[in-house]
Amino acid sequence: MEREIKGGFKTINPFTEEIIEKYTYITNDEMFDALEACHKAFEDWKIVSIEERGKILQEIGTQLKAHKKELSQLMTDEMGKVITQGESEVDLCIAIAEYTAKNAAKELEPIERELPNGGKGLITYAPEGVIYSIQPWNFPAYQPLRVAIANLMAGNGVLLKHAQNVTGSALLVEKILVKAGVPKGLFKVLVIDHDQSNELIQNEKVRGVTFTGSSAGGSQVAKVAGEALKKTVMELGSNDAYLVLDDADVEAAVEACVQGRIVNNGETCIAAKRFVVVDKVYDAFKEGFVKGMKDVKMDNPNDGDTQLGPIARKDLRDMLHDQVSESVEKGAVIEVGGEIPSRKGYFYPSTVLSNVEPGQPAYDDELFGPVASLIRAKDNEDAMRIANDSRFGLGGGIFSKDQKGAIELAQKHFDTGMVFVNSYGLAQPMMPFGGVKDSGYGREHGGFGLKEFMNAKSVMVVEE
Structure with missing residues (x-):
C-alpha cells in the first residue's frame, strides 16, 4: 500500500513489496494556483473549435501508442495489474480518444425547435469550466483519461486527484497529454490529501465533480459537493x-x-x-x-x-x-x-x-x-x-x-x-457506462459523458 510519511507518502510495488517512489503533498497555495491556471486556460479553450479539439484528441491517441509500454509497466509496478491487461487498458484509452474525436461534433450539434409563437428555439451545448476528477487506482490510465478526454472535448478544464498508490501513472498521463498539445494548465494532477480535496470542491471556480470509487467514498464527496451546489457524477462499487x-x-x-x-x-x-x-x-x-x-x-x-x-x-x-x-x-x-x-x-x-x-x-x-x-x-x-x-x-x-x-x-x-x-x-467507447442505486449516477462514454458537464442552453428567438 502507499505509506503515509510526514507531508506525503510512499508508493509500494505489491509484487515485490518494495518502495517505488516518495511524494510530497503540494501546499494549498499551489493547489489554488493550479485551479486559477486551469480556469484561465479554460477561458481560451472553450472558444477553440470542436474540430481543433478533435485534432488534439487524435494526438492523445498517438502519444498513448508511443508511451504504451512505459505506461503499462508503470501500472503493473504500482498496482499489480497483469502486464498484458495493462496494454489492453491503454488500447481502450486510445479507442476512447479516437471515438470521441470522430463523434463529438455530431453529439454536440445544436438542435433547432419550433416555438408555439412562431419563433425559433435553439438548444446549444456550452462548456461549464473546471471539472474536478477524483479517481481510484484499479485502472490508473483508463479512469482519469475517460474523464479527461470527454471533458477536454467538451471544452472544459480538468484537475485530477488520483489514488495515492498510482501517483506515478497519473503524472505520466499528464505528461502524455501535454505532449499531445493540451494547453498548459488545462489538465493538471494535484497531489493533495482529503482535507485539501474538500476545500477545492468548495471553490467557486470548480463547476463539477466526478468521482469513481466506493459507495462510502462517493457519499462523502457528494455531500461536500452538494453543500456547495456542485453537480456530480458518481461511478461507484457493485456486486454484479x-x-x-x-x-x-x-x-x-x-x-x-x-x-x-x-x-x-x-x-x-x-x-x-x-x-x-x-x-x-x-x-x-x-x-x-x-x-x-x-x-x-x-x-x-x-x-x-x-x-x-x-x-x-x-x-x-x-x-x-x-x-x-x-x-x-x-x-x-x-x-x-x-x-x-x-x-x-x-x-x-x-x-x-x-x-x-x-x-x-x-x-x-x-x-x-x-x-x-x-x-x-x-x-x-x-x-x-x-x-x-x-x-x-x-x-x-x-x-x-x-x-x-x-x-x-x-x-x-x-x-x-x-x-x-x-x-x-x-x-x-460507444456505449454508456454507469449505474443505479448505490452504484451511483451519471454516465460516461457513448456521447453521454460529453454532456454531463455541459450547459444545455436554450436560445429562443421571436421572428420579426
Missing part, C-alpha cells in the same frame, strides 16, 4: 450478478464467468461477482467453474502467461480475506482458494464460495478481488429476483441460448446500469 439460466450453454458460461471474475485481478467495479445459477444447471456449472478457478495461474504480473497478479495493497488484501472469513463464519463454504499464500507479494488466490446467503459479505457487499459468490436459484424468475436483491446496480450478465428472451429480461427486469448477454462486462 451474472445469471446462468436453465437453457444456458454451461461450458461457455463457465469460461466467461471465470474470466469475468479474475480480470484485473478481480479488482473491477463492473466485474462478475455473484453467480446466480438456476437449479437445473447448478451442479454442472459449479463443477466446471470451481475447476476453472482452481486452474487460474497466479504469479508474476510481468509474465505474459500470468492470469492473476497481486492485490494492489496489503490492507485491501487483508480486508478481502476478512470478508471471506466472515462469510464462512456465517455459513458460506470455500470450494477453492480462501487462504493467504505464504509468499512475497500481496497475493490472494482465485476463490469460490458456495452456500452464499443474505447476511454474508459475499452476498451483500462488494468483494474487490478474485472471490466468486456462487448462489443457487430455483428457476429463472428466482434468479432475477436474487440478482436485483442488492443495494448495488452497476452491471450484470445473463447466460441463455434464448437471446431474445435474455434481451427482454435485460430491458424490462434487470435493475442495473449495464447488462451483458452471454459475455462478461467490459467498457466500450
Whole structure:
C-alpha cells in the first residue's frame, strides 16, 4: 500500500513489496494556483473549435501508442495489474480518444425547435469550466483519461486527484497529454490529501465533480459537493450478478464467468461477482467453474502467461480475506482458494464460495478481488429476483441460448446500469457506462459523458 510519511507518502510495488517512489503533498497555495491556471486556460479553450479539439484528441491517441509500454509497466509496478491487461487498458484509452474525436461534433450539434409563437428555439451545448476528477487506482490510465478526454472535448478544464498508490501513472498521463498539445494548465494532477480535496470542491471556480470509487467514498464527496451546489457524477462499487439460466450453454458460461471474475485481478467495479445459477444447471456449472478457478495461474504480473497478479495493497488484501472469513463464519463454504499464500507479494488466490446467503459479505457487499459468490436459484424468475436483491446496480450478465428472451429480461427486469448477454462486462467507447442505486449516477462514454458537464442552453428567438 502507499505509506503515509510526514507531508506525503510512499508508493509500494505489491509484487515485490518494495518502495517505488516518495511524494510530497503540494501546499494549498499551489493547489489554488493550479485551479486559477486551469480556469484561465479554460477561458481560451472553450472558444477553440470542436474540430481543433478533435485534432488534439487524435494526438492523445498517438502519444498513448508511443508511451504504451512505459505506461503499462508503470501500472503493473504500482498496482499489480497483469502486464498484458495493462496494454489492453491503454488500447481502450486510445479507442476512447479516437471515438470521441470522430463523434463529438455530431453529439454536440445544436438542435433547432419550433416555438408555439412562431419563433425559433435553439438548444446549444456550452462548456461549464473546471471539472474536478477524483479517481481510484484499479485502472490508473483508463479512469482519469475517460474523464479527461470527454471533458477536454467538451471544452472544459480538468484537475485530477488520483489514488495515492498510482501517483506515478497519473503524472505520466499528464505528461502524455501535454505532449499531445493540451494547453498548459488545462489538465493538471494535484497531489493533495482529503482535507485539501474538500476545500477545492468548495471553490467557486470548480463547476463539477466526478468521482469513481466506493459507495462510502462517493457519499462523502457528494455531500461536500452538494453543500456547495456542485453537480456530480458518481461511478461507484457493485456486486454484479451474472445469471446462468436453465437453457444456458454451461461450458461457455463457465469460461466467461471465470474470466469475468479474475480480470484485473478481480479488482473491477463492473466485474462478475455473484453467480446466480438456476437449479437445473447448478451442479454442472459449479463443477466446471470451481475447476476453472482452481486452474487460474497466479504469479508474476510481468509474465505474459500470468492470469492473476497481486492485490494492489496489503490492507485491501487483508480486508478481502476478512470478508471471506466472515462469510464462512456465517455459513458460506470455500470450494477453492480462501487462504493467504505464504509468499512475497500481496497475493490472494482465485476463490469460490458456495452456500452464499443474505447476511454474508459475499452476498451483500462488494468483494474487490478474485472471490466468486456462487448462489443457487430455483428457476429463472428466482434468479432475477436474487440478482436485483442488492443495494448495488452497476452491471450484470445473463447466460441463455434464448437471446431474445435474455434481451427482454435485460430491458424490462434487470435493475442495473449495464447488462451483458452471454459475455462478461467490459467498457466500450460507444456505449454508456454507469449505474443505479448505490452504484451511483451519471454516465460516461457513448456521447453521454460529453454532456454531463455541459450547459444545455436554450436560445429562443421571436421572428420579426
